[in-house]
Amino acid sequence: xxxxxxxxxxxxxxxxxxxxxxxxxxxxxxxxxxxxxxxxxxxxxxxxxxxxxxxxxxxxxxxxxxxxxxxxxxxxxxxxxxxxxxxxxxxxxxxxxxxxxxxxxxxxxxxxxxxxxxxxxxxxxxxxxxxxxxxxxxxxxxxxxxxxxxxxxxxxxxxxxxxxxxxxxxxxxxxxxxxxxxxxxxxxxxxxxxxxxxxxxxxxxxxxxxxxxxxxxxxxxxxxxxxxxxxxxxxxxxxxxxxxxxxxxxxxxxxxxxxxxxxxxxxxxxxxxxxxxxxxxxxxxxxxxxxxxxxxxxxxxxxxxxxxxxxxxxxxxxxxxxxxxxxxxxxxxxxxxxxxxxxxxxxxxxxxxxxxxxxxxxxxxxxxxxxxxxxxxxxxxxxxxxxxxxxxxxxxxxxxxxxxxxxxxxxxxxxxxxxxxxxxxxxxxxxxxxxxxxxxxxxxxxxxxxxxxxxxxxxxxxxxxxxxxxxxxxxxxxxxxxxxxxxxxxxxxxxxxxxxxxxxxxxxxxxxxxxxxxxxxxxxxxxxxxxxxxxxxxxxxxxxxxxxxxxxxxxxxxxxxxxxxxxxxxxxxxxxxxxxxxxxxxxxxxxxxxxxxxxxxxxxxxxxxxxxxxxxxxxxxxxxxxxxxxxxxxxxxxxxxxxxxxxxxxxxxxxxxxxxxxxxxxxxxxxxxxxxxxxxxxxxxxxxxxxxxxxxxxxxxxxxxxxxxxxxxxxxxxxxxxxxxxxxxxxxxxxxxxxx
DNA sequence: GTTCTAGAAC
DNA sequence: GTTCTAGAAC
Numbered sequence: 001x002x003x004x005x006x007x008x009x010x011x012x013x014x015x016x017x018x019x020x021x022x023x024x025x026x027x028x029x030x031x032x033x034x035x036x037x038x039x040x041x042x043x044x045x046x047x048x049x050x051x052x053x054x055x056x057x058x059x060x061x062x063x064x065x066x067x068x069x070x071x072x073x074x075x076x077x078x079x080x081x082x083x084x085x086x087x088x089x090x091x092x093x094x095x096x097x098x099x100x101x102x103x104x105x106x107x108x109x110x111x112x113x114x115x116x117x118x119x120x121x122x123x124x125x126x127x128x129x130x131x132x133x134x135x136x137x138x139x140x141x142x143x144x145x146x147x148x149x150x151x152x153x154x155x156x157x158x159x160x161x162x163x164x165x166x167x168x169x170x171x172x173x174x175x176x177x178x179x180x181x182x183x184x185x186x187x188x189x190x191x192x193x194x195x196x197x198x199x200x201x202x203x204x205x206x207x208x209x210x211x212x213x214x215x216x217x218x219x220x221x222x223x224x225x226x227x228x229x230x231x232x233x234x235x236x237x238x239x240x241x242x243x244x245x246x247x248x249x250x251x252x253x254x255x256x257x258x259x260x261x262x263x264x265x266x267x268x269x270x271x272x273x274x275x276x277x278x279x280x281x282x283x284x285x286x287x288x289x290x291x292x293x294x295x296x297x298x299x300x301x302x303x304x305x306x307x308x309x310x311x312x313x314x315x316x317x318x319x320x321x322x323x324x325x326x327x328x329x330x331x332x333x334x335x336x337x338x339x340x341x342x343x344x345x346x347x348x349x350x351x352x353x354x355x356x357x358x359x360x361x362x363x364x365x366x367x368x369x370x371x372x373x374x375x376x377x378x379x380x381x382x383x384x385x386x387x388x389x390x391x392x393x394x395x396x397x398x399x400x401x402x403x404x405x406x407x408x409x410x411x412x413x414x415x416x417x418x419x420x421x422x423x424x425x426x427x428x429x430x431x432x433x434x435x436x437x438x439x440x441x442x443x444x445x446x447x448x449x450x451x452x453x454x455x456x457x458x459x460x461x462x463x464x465x466x467x468x469x470x471x472x473x474x475x476x477x478x479x480x481x482x483x484x485x486x487x488x489x490x491x492x493x494x495x496x497x498x499x500x501x502x503x504x505x506x507x508x509x510x511x512x513x514x515x516x517x518x519x520x521x522x523x524x525x526x527x528x529x530x531x532x533x534x535x536x537x538x539x540x541x542x543x544x545x546x547x548x549x550x551x552x553x554x555x556x557x558x559x560x561x562x563x564x565x566x567x568x569x570x571x572x573x574x575x576x577x578x579x580x581x582x583x584x585x586x587x588x589x590x591x592x593x594x595x596x597x598x599x600x601x602x603x604x605x606x607x608x609x610x611x612x613x614x615x616x617x618x619x620x621x622x623x624x625x626x627x628x629x630x631x632x633x634x635x636x637x638x639x640x641x642x643x644x645x646x647x648x649x650x651x652x653x654x655x656x657x658x659x660x661x662x663x664x665x666x667x668x669x670x671x672x673x674x675x676x677x678x679x680x681x682x683x684x685x686x687x688x689x690x691x692x693x694x695x696x697x698x699x700x701x702x703x704x705x706x707x708x709x710x711x712x713x714x715x716x717x718x719x720x721x722x723x724x725x726x727x728x729x730x731x732x733x734x735x736x737x738x739x740x
Numbered sequence: 741g742t743t744c745t746a747g748a749a750c
Numbered sequence: 751g752t753t754c755t756a757g758a759a760c
Contacts (some may be wrong), residue, residue: 105751123751272760274743306745363759424741424760540741540760572741634741651742654755691756705749705754 004167006090007032007066008057010082012073012137013097014127015118016108018155022097023068026162033167035060038070040116047116054081061090075135083142091170093145094137095158101127139175148177261458262299263451264336265351266365267311268443269418269436273425279437281314285322287444292328295448298455301347302331303339336365337372340408347410349454351447354415356387356426358394369413373404377413388417390427391442395450414450418443423557423571424540430556537589537636545589545637548582564601565608572651574643574661577616577623581605581640588638591629591667596680599673606669609642613731616644621733624720627669630660631685640669645697645720645730647713654706656690662697665689668729697721 011019023036037056042048050071057067073079079094086092108114108123118126137146149155154177165171267284269275288300304312312331319329334343336350353365358381360370370377376399385394393416404410419439420427429436537545547554547568551561560567563584570578583601587593594602606627613625624645633639643661652658659665665685672682693702694709699718703709724730 109751127751272743361760367759422742422760538741538760543741653742656756707754 004064005170006061006064007165007171008061008069008082008085008090008092009067009162010069010073010079010092010094010137010143011071011097012079012094013099014072014074014101014104014108014130014134015116015123016104016106016111016127017097017099018107019070019072019097020115022095022155022159023070025159026068029163031166033065034068035065036068036070038115040071040114050078050081054085057082057085061085072130074130076137076141079137079141086142086144091144092142093147093171094143095162096136096146096148097155098136098148098150099152099155136178139173144173145171146175146178148175150177259346260297260299261349261455262301262345262347263349263351263414263448264301264303264332264339264345264347265414265416265447266303266336266353267315268351268353268416268447269420269440270311271353271364272362272422273418273420274422275419275436275440276421276433277311277314279433280440281311281318283437283440283444284311284315285318285324287441287448288319288329289322289324291445291448291452292324295328295452295455297328298451299327300329300448300451301345302329303336304331304333305335307333309333335368337368337404338408347408349412349414349451350404350410351393351414351416354388354417356389356417358382358385358388358415369404372408373398373402373410373413376402377404381413381415385415388415390417390419391439391446392417393443393446393450395453412454414447416443416447424543541634541636544580544582544635544639548584548637549586560608560612562608565605567608567612570641570643574649574652574657575645575647576620576649577625577642577644578649579609579612579642581609581612581642583638585638589636590633590638591631591672591682592684594638594672594676594682596676599676602669602673602676605640606673609640609669610731612642617731617733623733625731626661626666626724626729627731628666629669629672629682631665631667631689632687641666647697647710652706652710655692655694658694658706658709659690659692662695663689663692668727670727670729 011022013019020036020038023034027034027036035056037053037060039048039050039053042052042056053069053071057069060067067085069082071078073082073094083092105123105127108118108127111123114123136148137143139146147158147161149158158177161171267280270277270280284302288302292300302312302315312333316331319326332339332343332345334345339345339347339350350369352369355362355366360378361367377396380399381394381396384396388394393414396413396415398405398410398413400406402410404413419429419436421429421431421433421436423430429439547557548566551558551566554568557568557571558566559569559579566582566584568580568582570580583598583605585598585601588598588601609627613627616623616625625642626645627640627642629638629640641661647658647661663685665687667682667685675682694704694706695702696709696713696716696718698713698716698720700721701712701716703712719725720730
């Protein structure tokens with residue numbers, strides 16, 4: 001009989017993956033003579049080195065022992081020298097403990113008395129860092145056998161294999177237990193949800209499916225969606241290799257045909273319009289409760305893209321408290337434009353959180369829906385309404401050529417415009433939640449009324465066809481599946497009649513738009529949009545321009561209006577006192593536009609700023625002020641910052657904020673005026689300065705991040721740097737000498 | 741300008 | 751694991 005062959009087993013895994021436990025378990029019951037070489041212990045108390053590990057391994061092999069290399073060996077480079085221990089009488093194997101990072105971290109954080117003293121808080125960081133470098137071993141590195149373990153049962157199986165490895169036996173060569181590394185888990189799960197009786201021969205990594213995907217897919221599903229509910233319980237029986245599902249996403253797939261009319265809607269106003277989530281969730285639940293029973297068997301589904309969505313969880317718990325029928329109203333995590341193809345949720349109507357222009361663009365749901373629907377939606381929308389006032393909705397039948405119609409089964413889009421609490425957007429309600437809540441309620445009423453009108457028109461269609469009204473309410477879909485295209489167009493046109501009803505309403509709204517949304521027209525009026533765009537200012541960057549030109553329309557923000565300047569509080573003050581003095585001149589967008597002819601205006605702005613500084617200093621003489629311009633402002637319209645030097649503000653959040661007031665990017669008003677006077681233009685510093693290191697504005701010490709800087713600044717009492725003390729760049733209370 | 745969030749840094 | 755940043759979207 002052949003001489004017994006030693007084995008070198010290189011364990012591969014992050015801290016906490018269970019390498020040492022694996023070795024212990026094998027060694028406890030193996031009939032082989034094993035040596036565990038652990039870098040943490042090989043140095044006899046000191047941190048061991050890789051060289052020591054190699055030496056110990058060679059010497060153990062010489063003695064005819066088998067060896068475990070118990071170190072992370074996380075990438076090829078780390079493993080290479082150990083693989084080279086291979087010889088005619090030594091096999092080199094790898095056992096990969098590729099367990100979920102979460103698990104490794106929680107184990108390594110919790111453990112006590114670890115050999116390498118890697119435990120507690122720092123362990124997590126190390127594990128995370130290490131997993132970034134992870135490189136799974138390949139046979140080509142020189143291994144004769146690689147065993148991949150992705151969960152506890154894999155590990156147990158590998159322990160058994162090595163425990164039972166008799167000294168005279170060898171294990172078969174090759175890779176064992178490897179999953180397809182980039183298999184589309186999401187796809188796999190989706191397919192599984194559709195086919196519960198998938199083959200159960202092969203293994204499926206339950207930890208992956210349940211942790212990452214199944215929850216996302218199923219958690220939010222309605223109880224009526226039984227298949228989805230059952231899926232996680234048996235998902236470990238499904239096939240590990242999931243073939244592409246050709247049926248998936250096809251509208252004509254009737255596997256789980258769901259003919260209940262359903263409206264999917266995003267939370268209105270809570271994203272970009274920054275409406276308070278608590279208030280919004282109350283209103284959603286209130287309005288759903290009001291409408292859900294009126295809508296017969298139809299369903300309402302609140303959709304949000306992100307799994308951890310606060311609005312969904314608020315609405316869920318409030319709806320549960322109100323005992324709203326969960327088969328008629330539920331929340332769903334997914335992309336509203338792919339609910340059927342990606343989420344298996346059939347929604348024939350989707351709501352769009354539209355903008356007042358009813359145009360594509362912006363971002364979020366509006367952009368996504370217009371993109372997914374294609375240009376036909378824009379055309380169809382235009383036929384019905386030119387614009388939308390807050391609180392209103394308009395129903396738009398989707399042309400059958402639209403992708404949303406063809407592949408998602410969406411027959412109508414209802415555009416809704418909610419109240420806006422975002423100062424950067426048109427129709428800003430400036431914290432007026434009394435009005436805001438009224439408008440948001442109205443928005444949901446309009447939306448659900450619109451949906452009801454679609455349902456009524458379908459019922460009518462069903463009657464025309466001689467069907468039981470409300471039996472299926474999916475006439476369009478039936479025709480789509482069975483009938484020729486002309487029939488679809490035919491029914492589409494009939495639906496339009498109802499759509500006109502909706503657009504009549506919207507015309508009525510248009511009439512009342514002036515009182516409801518006067519700043520809609522204001523926003524448009526005065527300047528022309530093309531002009532803004534050629535100058536490269538985004539829509540959000542126009543606010544100051546609007547205020548400078550029409551201060552009377554923005555009474556809430558403006559604190560002083562003069563012929564040539566407007567003074568306002570910065571909406572997001574970066575210090576205790578932070579004002580903006582706006583130039584009321586057309587075409588003076590930024591510091592770079594300033595020339596000699598503006599000198600008088602500049603000195604006027606400076607004087608007005610100083611006047612306000614005096615007022616503030618009278619209230620609090622410990623403040624210190626600086627007046628200046630940003631080299632490259634984010635907002636259109638030349639504005640002078642008047643800012644106290646405490647920088648004590650929750651709105652000061654990042655490097656850019658700090659450096660825009662404390663690096664040379666901030667151009668002192670006194671210097672700007674002098675440069676204009678002497679050279680005809682002001683020096684503009686590059687935006688790159690904004691990412692410079694963070695230094696205290698007094699003692700100039702450097703700090704690693706904003707929180708540390710802020711905490712330092714709050715207590716630094718060093719005098720200000722000499723340059724700031726010169727030329728009246730800093731403004732102090734008159735009783736002070738400027739050297740505090 | 742802000743918010744949101746992924747992922748880097750600790 | 752949390753904290754923090756930086757980039758994208760608006």
